[in-house]
Amino acid sequence: MSTMRAVLIKDDKGPIENLYIGETEKPVPKQGQVLVKVVAFGLNRMDLIQREGRYPPPPGASTILGVEFSGRVEYLGPGATKWTTGDEVFGLSGGGAYAEYIAAHQDLLIRKPPHLSWEEAASIPExxxxxxxxxxxxxxxxxxxxxxxxxxxxxxxxxxxxxxxxxxxxxxxxxxxxxxxxxxxxxxxxxxxxxxxxxxxxxxxxxxxxxxxxxxxxxxxxxxxxxxxxxxxxxxxxxxxxxxxxxxxxxxxxxxxxxxxxxxxxxxxSTLRSRSLEYQSNLVNRVKCFCSAAFQEVVSKITGSEGDGPMRVYVHKVFPWTEIQIAHKELSENKNIGKIVCRIS
Incomplete structure (x- = not known):
C-alpha cells in the first residue's frame, strides 16, 4: 500500500489542536479521475465545521479536509482522457485537498493559467x-x-x-x-x-x-x-x-x-459540496465560460491582486501546511480579508 502525508484529525473530530500531519493511504483514481500532486489548498469555513464533527463529507468523498486545491496531474485513472501527465490544474473536490495527493474527477479541474501563482489558483474554485x-x-x-x-x-x-x-x-x-x-x-x-x-x-x-x-x-x-x-x-x-x-x-x-x-x-x-458530479461539472463549465460582449473564459479575466483584470483574487495569507493549526485559528477568529491558503512543503 502506497502512503502519503495529509492533515489528519486526532479522534476524527475535535478542536484545532487535534489537527496534525500524519501518514495515510495514497488515493487511487477511480473511473474518470486523475491523481493530482497538490501544491496548495484553500481553507473554507466548512473545513472548521467538518473538523468539529458537524459537517460530514458527501458519500464516497475523502474524509480528509479540503475541497479546493492546485497542483500537477501525476497519473490518469481509467477513462480519464481530458488531461495529460504534468498538466497544471486547480479544481474542486468533495474532500481530500489537505494532502500531498488527491484523486479528483477530470470534469472538476480547470487548467491553471501561467499568470496565476499556485496559491492564487487554489483560492479560486470554491x-x-x-x-x-x-x-x-x-x-x-x-x-x-x-x-x-x-x-x-x-x-x-x-x-x-x-x-x-x-x-x-x-x-x-x-x-x-x-x-x-x-x-x-x-x-x-x-x-x-x-x-x-x-x-x-x-x-x-x-x-x-x-x-x-x-x-x-x-x-x-x-x-x-x-x-x-x-x-x-x-x-x-x-x-x-x-x-x-x-x-x-x-x-x-x-x-x-x-x-x-x-x-x-x-x-x-444553495449548497455546492453535496451536489451531484453532473451538477458540479456543469457549473465548472459555466464558470469557465460566460457571455458578455463576447464568449470568453472567466479564468482569463481573473488575475492576482496586482493584476488588472475585472476580477482579482486576494490572498489574505499563505501558511506552510505545517502551520495548519495557526491557519485554522486565523480563519476561526475571522481575521482574514480575502482567502487563507496553505502550501505543501
Whole structure:
C-alpha cells in the first residue's frame, strides 16, 4: 500500500489542536479521475465545521479536509482522457485537498493559467464557483441590478462583489464587522460601492439610501437568523436572495410571510459540496465560460491582486501546511480579508 502525508484529525473530530500531519493511504483514481500532486489548498469555513464533527463529507468523498486545491496531474485513472501527465490544474473536490495527493474527477479541474501563482489558483474554485452560483445562476443578475453581499471580506464575498460589478450591477452594498474590512472593500477595483458594519448599523437603511428607496434585486447571505428580517426589508419587488450558509443559526422564530408574498420574492437555498458530479461539472463549465460582449473564459479575466483584470483574487495569507493549526485559528477568529491558503512543503 502506497502512503502519503495529509492533515489528519486526532479522534476524527475535535478542536484545532487535534489537527496534525500524519501518514495515510495514497488515493487511487477511480473511473474518470486523475491523481493530482497538490501544491496548495484553500481553507473554507466548512473545513472548521467538518473538523468539529458537524459537517460530514458527501458519500464516497475523502474524509480528509479540503475541497479546493492546485497542483500537477501525476497519473490518469481509467477513462480519464481530458488531461495529460504534468498538466497544471486547480479544481474542486468533495474532500481530500489537505494532502500531498488527491484523486479528483477530470470534469472538476480547470487548467491553471501561467499568470496565476499556485496559491492564487487554489483560492479560486470554491470562491468563484459559489459566487457564480449565488449571483448569476440563482440571483439571475441583470445589468443595472442592485446587490447586497454579506460577509463581504470573505473569499466568497470578495468574489461575489467583483462578479456582480463585472456583470454590470448598478450598486453593490457589502457588510462586514470592522472598519478596516469595510474601507478595504471600498478601495479595491470593482469593489463595493456602499458598505455597512452589520454590528453597529442597520444595513437595510444603507441599502435603501443607495437605491433611492427601491431596495436590492439580489442578496447573497451567509448569516441566516440575525440577518433575516433586514434582508427581507432590503429586497426590492421581485428580489432574489440566495442563502449559502446560516452562521448565526438557521431557526428564525417569527417569520412574516407578507413581504415575501407582496414583493414576490424568490428565496433560494444553495449548497455546492453535496451536489451531484453532473451538477458540479456543469457549473465548472459555466464558470469557465460566460457571455458578455463576447464568449470568453472567466479564468482569463481573473488575475492576482496586482493584476488588472475585472476580477482579482486576494490572498489574505499563505501558511506552510505545517502551520495548519495557526491557519485554522486565523480563519476561526475571522481575521482574514480575502482567502487563507496553505502550501505543501
Amino acid at each position: 470562491n468563484f464557483i459559489t459566487a457564480h452560483q449565488a449571483v448569476i445562476l440563482y440571483g439571475e443578475l441583470s445589468r443595472g441590478d442592485n446587490v447586497l453581499v454579506h460577509a463581504g471580506a470573505s473569499g466568497v464575498g470578495v468574489a461575489a462583489i467583483q462578479m456582480a460589478r463585472s456583470f454590470g450591477a448598478s450598486s453593490v452594498t457589502a457588510t462586514a464587522s470592522t472598519k478596516e474590512k469595510l474601507e478595504w472593500l471600498l478601495s479595491i477595483p470593482n469593489g463595493a460601492t456602499e458598505v455597512a458594519n452589520y454590528k453597529t448599523e442597520d444595513f437595510s437603511k444603507t441599502v435603501k439610501n443607495a437605491t433611492g428607496g427601491k431596495g436590492v434585486d439580489v442578496v447573497v447571505d451567509f448569516v441566516g437568523r440575525t440577518h433575516w428580517e433586514k434582508n427581507i426589508e432590503s429586497l426590492a419587488v421581485d428580489g432574489r436572495m440566495t442563502i449559502i450558509a446560516a452562521l448565526s443559526g438557521s431557526l428564525v422564530p417569527t417569520v412574516d410571510l407578507g413581504p415575501i408574498l407582496y414583493k414576490r420574492l424568490k428565496i433560494q437555498g
